Amino acid sequence: MKTFEEKWTAWLDGQLSGRELIEFQSSLPDLAAAEAEKRDAHKLGAFLKKEAGSHALTNEEFFSHQLRERIAAETRTQSRGGLRSTWWTVPRLVWSGATALALFVVCAFVIMTQQQPGEQSEYLTQILKTQVDPGANPNATISIFESKNDNKVTVLWTEGLQTLPADYAAK
Amino acid sequence: MQTEATPGQADVSELDLVKRCQAGDSGAFDQLVTRYRTRVFAMIYNMVHNEQDAWDLAQDSFVKAWKSIGRFRGKSSFYTWIYRIVMNVTIDWLRKRQIKAGGAEFDDSIQLKEIEPSSKTVPKADPLPHQRMERSEVRARIDKAIAQLSPEHRAVILMKEIEEMQYHEIAESLGCSIGTVMSRLFYARKKLQSTLRDIYENV
Numbered sequence: 001m002k003t004f005e006e007k008w009t010a011w012l013d014g015q016l017s018g019r020e021l022i023e024f025q026s027s028l029p030d031l032a033a034a035e036a037e038k039r040d041a042h043k044l045g046a047f048l049k050k051e052a053g054s055h056a057l058t059n060e061e062f063f064s065h066q067l068r069e070r071i072a073a074e075t076r077t078q079s080r081g082g083l084r085s086t087w088w089t090v091p092r093l094v095w096s097g098a099t100a101l102a103l104f105v106v107c108a109f110v111i112m113t114q115q116q117p118g119e120q121s122e123y124l125t126q127i128l129k130t131q132v133d134p135g136a137n138p139n140a141t142i143s144i145f146e147s148k149n150d151n152k153v154t155v156l157w158t159e160g161l162q163t164l165p166a167d168y169a170a171k
Numbered sequence: 172m173q174t175e176a177t178p179g180q181a182d183v184s185e186l187d188l189v190k191r192c193q194a195g196d197s198g199a200f201d202q203l204v205t206r207y208r209t210r211v212f213a214m215i216y217n218m219v220h221n222e223q224d225a226w227d228l229a230q231d232s233f234v235k236a237w238k239s240i241g242r243f244r245g246k247s248s249f250y251t252w253i254y255r256i257v258m259n260v261t262i263d264w265l266r267k268r269q270i271k272a273g274g275a276e277f278d279d280s281i282q283l284k285e286i287e288p289s290s291k292t293v294p295k296a297d298p299l300p301h302q303r304m305e306r307s308e309v310r311a312r313i314d315k316a317i318a319q320l321s322p323e324h325r326a327v328i329l330m331k332e333i334e335e336m337q338y339h340e341i342a343e344s345l346g347c348s349i350g351t352v353m354s355r356l357f358y359a360r361k362k363l364q365s366t367l368r369d370i371y372e373n374v
Contacts (some may be wrong), residue, residue, distance in 0.1 A: 002350070002353075003350070003354065005353065005354045005357035005358070006350050006353040006354055006357070008357055009353040009354070009356045009357045009360075010353060012360075013331075015338075037364075040364060040368070041360050041364060043371050043372070044332075044360065044363055044364055044367065044368075044371055045331075045332040046371075047367070047370070047371035048313065048328070048329075048332045048333060048363070049332055049333055049335075051306075051309055051310060051313055052217050052310070052313050052317075052329075052333060053213065053333040054213075055212075055213045055216045055217065056209070056213075057208055057209045057212040057213070057226075057229075060205075060208060060209065063208055063212070063226070063229070063230070064201060064204055064205060064208065066230060067201075067204060067230055067233050067234070068197070068201060070230060070234055071197060071200070071234060071237050072197075074234060074237075074238070
């Protein structure tokens with residue numbers, strides 16, 4: 001949907017035709033005044049073309065000569081700069097970044113898989129190795145929680161334990 | 172020396188010249204510059220109203236065009252493409268300088284009288300002193316009126332009225348829609364009609 005300004009401009013420049021032209025002209029409150037303004041705008045256009053369209057480039061050859069020198073200088077600078085930084089083109093920077101990232105991921109994976117879990121405390125080891133006698137403690141459950149961040153903290157949760165195994169001894 | 176070409180005339184070998192430029196032939200670029208330098212300069216001059224600035228901006232525009240000619244795909248005409256560069260360079264410059272309405276640094280119209288005799292655009296007969304003075308005054312009034320427009324409105328009215336470009340060409344050159352071009356044209360005309368009516372009605 002064209003705005004009024006767009007329609008007016010198109011009408012003024014003779015770009016409206018057919019039904020669009022009829023519709024626009026009938027929408028104008030004063031067609032005669034609009035026609036007068038149209039003529040006025042054409043006068044303005046002709047005036048601008050005549051008065052402002054003739055500013056000459058007074059030294060055309062010197063303009064081209066100066067431009068040739070500038071382009072030659074720019075090309076020299078570019079090629080010198082290019083020699084210095086040829087390797088670090090954008091695609092190469094992207095490839096370098098991707099390679100470095102892949103290398104980091106592989107190293108991190110290898111290190112993580114090779115890393116042994118921290119040694120359990122002697123106390124914990126004892127408990128873990130202890131079997132609860134199902135005859136003496138039929139419903140006993142023993143849960144051991146060990147803090148992952150600090151191996152020194154271990155929580156032993158026992159439920160239904162009536163007797164400790166006779167051979168249990170914490171050292 | 173080659174004459175300035177209209178877009179239609181330029182189409183024949185323009186693509187060939189562009190291809191040669193893209194292959195690094197600066198001679199071909201020189202030919203394109205010869206075709207468009209006067210129009211580009213005049214366009215920029217009408218935007219900035221200062222001969223030295225117009226010269227520098229035209230140079231900058233052509234250098235930028237040379238640097239980016241490899242990216243020209245021929246989807247539009249070369250002339251629309253170069254105008255886009257010219258408009259970007261000039262509008263950026265105007266914004267940076269924050270030239271306000273009537274804020275041109277000096278009246279450059281006096282230099283109109285100093286066109287070199289060897290120039291191909293020299294008038295065939297020198298106007299009389301009073302005619303030159305009148306013309307300078309008219310030119311100064313036009314410059315002042317155009318300077319009151321925003322860079323975008325200036326560009327649109329100059330491309331339409333002086334360059335006689337089509338809406339779609341102006342839109343391509345300015346990177347905006349045809350509707351925006353028409354809307355800007357509407358307001359630019361209204362403004363210039365109100366500020367210059369007393370002159371153009373009497374010319």
